[in-house]
Amino acid sequence: MLRIPLRLLLFLCSFSLLAQEYFPKNDGVKTTNSNYTAFTNAKIYITPSQIIDNGTLLIKDGKVVASGSQVTIPKNTTIVNIEGKSIYPSFIDIFSDFGVEKPKRESGGGRSPQYNPTRTGYYWNDHVMPENHAISKFSFDSKKAKELLEAGFGVVNTHIQDGIVRGTGTLVALNTEGGNDMTILEQNSGQYFSFSKSVTSRQSYPGSIMGSMALLRQLYLDAEWYAKGNSSTKDLSIEALNQNKNLVQIFDAGSRANALRADKVGDQFGIQYIILGGGDEYERINEVKATNAAFILPVDFQDAYDVENVYLSQSLALSDMRAWNQEPSNPKVLADNNITFAFTTHDLKSPKEFKAKLMKAIEYGLSKEKALEALTTTPAKLLGKSSEIGNLNKGAYANFLITSGDIFDKKTKVYENWVQGTQTVVNDMNSKDIRGDYEFNLAGESYKMTLKGELSKLSSEITSDDKKRGSKVSYDDDWLSIAMTTKDSTTQEFVRLVANVSQGNNLNGKALFPNGNEMTFYAKKLGSKSTDKTDDDQEKDDDEDDDIKVKKVIPVTYPNMAYGFKELPKQETLLFKNATVWTNESEGILEQTDVLVKNGKIVKIGKNLSDSSATVIDATGKHLTSGVIDEHSHIAAASINEGGQNSSAEVSIEDVIDDEDIDIYRNLAGGVTTIQILHGSANPIGGRSAIIKLKWGEDAQDLIFKDSPKFIKFALGENVKQSNWSSFERFPQTRMGVEQLYIDYFSRAKAYDALKKSGKPYRKDIEMEVLSEILNKERFISCHSYVQSEINMLMKVAEQFNFNINTFTHILEGYKVADKMVEHGVGGSTFSDWWAYKYEVNDAIPYNAAIMHNAGVVVAINSDDGEMSRRLNQEAAKSVKYGGISEEDAWKFVTLNPAKLLHIDDKVGSIKVGKDADLVLWSDHPLSIYAKAEKTIIEGVTYFDIKRDEMMRSQIKKEKAELINEMLLAKNKGLKTQPIKKKEKDQMHCDYIDHESH
Structure with a gap:
């Protein structure tokens, strides 16, 4: 006869489908006294590499007394036989906000920016808060602790996730029964940084990634100055920063590109950050490895896209589709390259997602031992706590998991999570799995x-x-x-x-x-x-x-997107035969001429040339020119404007080069080989420029033109005096105010330079260093300009301080002052035929370039536009129509002349023996609308080839089809999907403002 417990019969009598059930839970063994507890007959992972079969774990007073196969069990011991089960160290999350409420943005406020700090006695920038301590904001969150415990975590390193310098974190044990004296393992466990501003302040600076980098650099310089006792005022922020410098330094980068930028700042000051990555490190693994940094890896791998809608799926970028396929392989790639990393639950909606995400990384080849290291011994070592957490050696905290088997098996259950000897039951280990x-x-x-x-x-x-x-x-x-x-x-x-x-x-x-x-x-x-x-x-x-299909990983390309190279193209010896060669030199245009390229240089120009080692290119009926140079561009950058204050000379575009901008490839298809990426025109004194070669596939640093001259962007007119802004707080507000600002800043720079040269102690100021370079004629100015009165004004200011303006860019009223420009020695980089897009260009005319050229000004045609830049050859041709410029001189407007303005004409801009082999082979006359760039070559490397482009288009189409099929299979198997959101690429111009979420 079936015997049913009385309590169950009573329950059944009142059972309702909607009733709330309650059963007393079997909490297993609890250690409520100071006796020993021994867990016997278990498979014990003392560390990921030290595993004991049929071992014993002995604990007392929240710590491990002994672990191994030969453990002596004292008499006063509670023995728990867990035969067939496994014991692992509890996990550690090194990047968390557990128990610390994220600050909220203050309500109210208008469009008017805040330029000054809100605090006194602290650093001048509100977003720098090293004096903050997570412990002061900490409140144990039992609900969140339960979620983390059930996911296998026993310790978290929490901090205030707000600001550029965030203060110190706190190391917390998830002991739900311990007081703060037990749960707080380390009050100040590390110092945290990011590139993101605080939500608690509306101070506008910095407003860009490059601004954040410049702020950090200046902060470190100020801290060094302060530490030497040179400051006359007390600064609580800098004191805290210096006090925290011996702690672990953790940087919230959030992407591979920002990780490299953070490391660049750290290297400058001898700081090795531990970096929170973005899961895309595999894309540039050699550069990531070269940082020598340890990484904290999120596991929020993307879900497949819902691609059932054929029309929507066409808008998906190949890079986004690849990310779904490739991201789970990121941990394996780091492990294969011996890069130290720890895992985090950061960015997951819930810790419940953690195991499934981690299992995906293991399915993609990450070893279980490495996975366990990344959750235990590695984070413990990074935090300097290897003797206390992350292992089950004698003396360590009794933080461990009891599982049904291999923790990384899908079927394995976590039964209990013990933290400091306190038990949390996750699943009743005595219940049968039915x-x-x-x-x-x-x-x-x-x-x-x-x-x-x-x-x-x-x-x-x-x-x-x-x-x-x-x-x-x-x-x-x-x-x-x-x-x-x-x-x-x-x-x-x-x-x-x-x-x-x-x-x-x-x-x-x-x-x-x-x-x-x-x-x-x-x-x-x-x-x-x-x-x-x-x-x-x-x-x-x-x-x-x-499973096999899911694990197939698309190979990484350089860059890792459409039109990326599986292998970077190599430098070649090339021989162009029978070309029409536009030399841009005194020889002019040479018909049926050969050009030999070797070791990245032009080595011979003539007829009937030969070289047995060369790849011969039949250029009969085609035109060979030097590469197009754009003096004024805003492509290939992650930031353009730092408009948080009226001078941002301290920022540099070189810090924010975007090597994945598809406009690099599009420009190559238009014959462009070199560009100057200018800061925007949000302020009178902008940031420093980057001159780059469009070496598609190379990393950001390798794009920078070697030994390039130093440039900075200045600006005049409506933008800098904020004609269209609602702010009346930032100086200047008028054109005459702009003039006074220049005089004020150069006066300060002159005094700074004199102090520096005197040999007396001085506080290094990056902004003043840059302006001093202008005074010393070591840095050149490209100035955004329109109106003749302002053009005259800036030339006079420069002459007052004994230097010259290098280039007026836009310069749409240059035709009015061309004679004065020649007298001053300044060049003009203008548009071919832009006008009437705002009030101060009403007097623009299409004859501007011709008039300046005829007066003796070095003239270039620029783009200031990602679309126009790839057809600058056609823009140059307009000067033949408007002003009767010769074809050769018009061609120089986009080749030799911009090279002269950038002071790189000794290397590029013409076809001359000894110059860089930056060449374009055109299908037709280069000024013709029918001309196509068939090959674009930089230093002997073919970065664009029209036939290769056709092949790549076919390959892209095939790869997209394969990935769409994989995503359809994923949805059919019941995996989660995400909706397709069409992304519009930002087209950056002078007035582009970075998004707040940088």
């Missing part, structure tokens, strides 16, 4: 049933005649009870099923019908299909073939 598929018969009807989810929160699906029956299930103390709706669901009556599951895989018990009848209940378990996943898990178990 999840799976069953079939049974009742009263002549056949049923199919699936039990799934966490054992503590089982759910059931029951069908009969392919119709789903409503059901609710409870499982406790080896007793299973199910309430199932009757066939006539309108009656709201239930069949109640009760079974004991202590023996065998099948279910044996009773069925109780609404009319009081009873009958035997028997459910047979089917097969071994895994139902180990919870309702919240992102993936379903797949068969072997599906």
Whole structure:
């Protein structure tokens, strides 16, 4: 006779489908005294590489007393036999905000920017807060602790995730029964940084990534000056920064590009950051490895896109599709390159997602040992706590997990998580795993049933005649009870099923019908299909073939996007035969001429040239020119304007070069080989320029023109006096105010330079250093300009301080003052025919370039536009029509003349022996609208080839189709998907303002 416990019978009497159930839980063994507790017969992972089979873990007073296969157990010991189970060190999250509420942005405020700080006695910038301490904001969050404990974590390193310098973090043990004296392992466990501003201040500076980098550099310089006792005022922020310098320094970069930028700042000051990455480190693994930094890796791998809508899927960028495929391989790539890394739950919606995400990394080749290291010994070592956490050696905290088996097996359950000897039951280790598929018969009807989810929160699906029956299930103390709706669901009556599951895989018990009848209940378990996943898990178990398909990783290209190279193109020896050669030199245009390129240089020009080692290119009927040079561009940069204050000489575009900007490739297709990336025109004194060669596929640093001259952007007119802004707080507000600002800044720079040269102690100021370079004629000015009165004004200011303006860019009223420009020695880089797009260009005319040229000004045609830049050859041709400029001189407007303005004409700008082999082979006359760049070559490397481009288009189409098919398969298997959101690429111009979320 079936014996049913009285408490279960009472429960069944009151069972309702909507009732809230309660069962007393088996909490297992609790150590409520100071006796020893020994866990015996377990597989113990003392460290990821030190594993004991059939071992014993002995703990007392929250710490490990001994662990191993030969442990002497004292008499006063509670012994827990966990034969067949495993013990692991609890996990550590080194980057968390546990128990620290994220600051909120203050409400109110208008469009008017805030330029001054809100605090006194602290650093001049509100976003620098090293004096903040997470411990002062910390409050133990029991709910979040439970989630982390269930995910396997025992210790978290938490901090205030706000600001550029965020202050110190706090190391916390997730001991739900301990007071602060137990849970706080280290009050000041590290110092945190980022490039993102604080939400608690509206101070406008910095407003860009390059501004954040400049601020950090100046802060470190100021800290060095302060530490030497040179400051006359007390600064609590700098004092805190200096006090924290011996702590672990952790930088929230959030992407591969920002990680490299953070490391660049750190290297300058001898600081080795631990860097929170973005999961895209695999794209430039050699550069990442060269940082010598340890990384904290998020595991928020992307879901597949929902690509069922054919039209929407066409808008998906190949780089986004690849990210879904490639990101899970990131940890393996770092491990293969011996880069130290730890994992974090950062950016996950819930810690519940962590295991499924981590399992994906393991499926993509990450070894289980490396995965365990990244969760235990590595974060412990990075925090300087290897003797206390992350292992189960003698003396370490008793932070450990009891599992049903291999922690990285999908079917393995975490039973208990002990932190400092305090037990948290995740799943009752004495409960039998009854999840799976069953079939049974009742009263002549056949049923199919699936039990799934966490054992503590089982759910059931029951069908009969392919119709789903409503059901609710409870499982406790080896007793299973199910309430199932009757066939006539309108009656709201239930069949109640009760079974004991202590023996065998099948279910044996009773069925109780609404009319009081009873009958035997028997459910047979089917097969071994895994139902180990919870309702919240992102993936379903797949068969072997599906797993193999998911694991296929698309090879990385350089850059890792459409038109990227599988292997970077190599420098070649090239011989162009029978070309029409536009030399831009005294020889002029040479017909049926050969040009030999070797070792990245032009080595011979003439007829009937030969070289047995050269690749011969038949250029018959084609035109060979030097590469197009754009004096004024804003492509290939992650920031353009730092408009947070009226001078930003301290920032540099070289810090924010974007080597993945597709406009680099598009410009190559238009014959462009060199550009100057200028700062924008948000302020009178802008930032420093970057002159780059468009070496598509190379990393950001390798794009920079070697030994390039130093330039800076200045600006005049409506933009800098904020004509269209609502702010009346920032000086200047008028054109005469702009003049006074220049005089003020150069006066300060002159005094600074004199002090520096005197040999007396001085506080290094990056902004003043740059302006001093202008005074010393070591840095050149490209100035955004329109109106003749302002053009005259700036030339006079420069002459007052004994230097020259190098280039007026835009210069749409240059034709009015061309004679004065020649007298001053300044060049003009202008548009071909832009006008009437704002008030101060009303007097622009298309003859401007010709008039300046005829007066003796060195004239260039520039783009200031990512679209126009790839057809500058056609823009140059307009000067033939407007002003009668010769074809050769017009061509120089986009080649030799901009090279002269940039002081690089000794290397590029013409076809001359000894110059860099930066060449373009055109299908037609280069000034013709029909001309196509068939080959664009930089230093003997072919970065664009029109035939190769056709092949790449076909390959891109094929790869997209393959990835779309994989995503459709993923959705069909029940994996989560994300909607397609069309992304518009920002087209940056002079007035482009960075997004606040940098």
